[in-house]
Amino acid sequence: MEYQEAKDKFISTWGSLGTLWGINKAMAQIQSLLFISTKPLSMEEIMEDLKISRGNTSMNLRQLMDWGIVTKELIPGERKEYFTTEKDVQELARHVAKERSRREIKPVIKILKDVSSIEDDGTAKTKELIKQTKALHDLAETADAMLTKIVSQEQNWLTKSLLKLIK
């Protein structure tokens, strides 16, 4: 396998993984491309490499910036905007974890809390609803606390802790 084949394979794999996780294909592919690029890329270069339209590139770059994993790089003397992604996988994982917590997990925890706090009218079905949503609430809180912890730590906490845990 030589360079181009390996590169394509990486980008398409990462792209379809993104799809599976609620991140769209173009967004995942742009991030992948930047992740293995040796230099910042312009919109022009991205659209050309991935064969996607200007509009699509623009919108997805914006989303990636909202996620905090892609940043604009202004090159002195250049009119165009250039883009780079976070290159450190730990930092990348931390950003993604933080965003997923904020956008998805936290809101769900709130609803689980509300639902599990309804008044117990003594019926079996109400008791079951309360019991089960409470259990889910506790699980979600624990998982989220772990994410928060990972996110708040310095460089190598994640790897170190996990290795310790697995041993």
Next chain:
Amino acid sequence: MEYQEAKDKFISTWGSLGTLWGINKAMAQIQSLLFISTKPLSMEEIMEDLKISRGNTSMNLRQLMDWGIVTKELIPGERKEYFTTEKDVQELARHVAKERSRREIKPVIKILKDVSSIEDDGTAKTKELIKQTKALHDLAETADAMLTKIVSQEQNWLTKSLLKLIK
């Protein structure tokens, strides 16, 4: 908030969360319904409660069984099939983690390994591709090892370990 409202809220929240995580709406809603039900439900009851078609119900129940989180319950004397889901959240989390590892993470790890193993031709771009995919490979392996560990342990390992970790 009374029972019906709380129930609807729970099912629709869980349903949309599922969508966000690559599990379809009907599948997530059926699982939710079973999760808070006090007794096994027939296909008839599920379709009626969630207002989805027979075909849809049948297909999604099958998928839930493939995931290992829903099982058929044969009630003596009854012709119909009844369904229940795993009621223990820990066990549920373990099943889901195991399946996601097998279906999504493991295959990606394999590709990352292949891509990061291409021959180094000495160019900067090849070096970067190798370096970055190797880093991603290591991260994915660590994360997957954690999942595997969670999956392979007895009842309360998850909660206990995580609490310890967070303290």
Next chain:
DNA sequence: TTAAACTTTCAAAAATTATTGAAAGTTTAT
């Protein structure tokens, strides 16, 4: 101020994914 270089927006089109429902299939009781 104008024009060139560039980016963003958004309505329409395309692609993908989920859902339906009726026909085919299966199982059980008689």
Next chain:
DNA sequence: ATAAACTTTCAATAATTTTTGAAAGTTTAA
């Protein structure tokens, strides 16, 4: 063997999501 009770399959349809591309918007240089 037949029929009733039930489940599965799958082609057609519907719903949702993504992508396009051209017009509108913005910034900079002269």
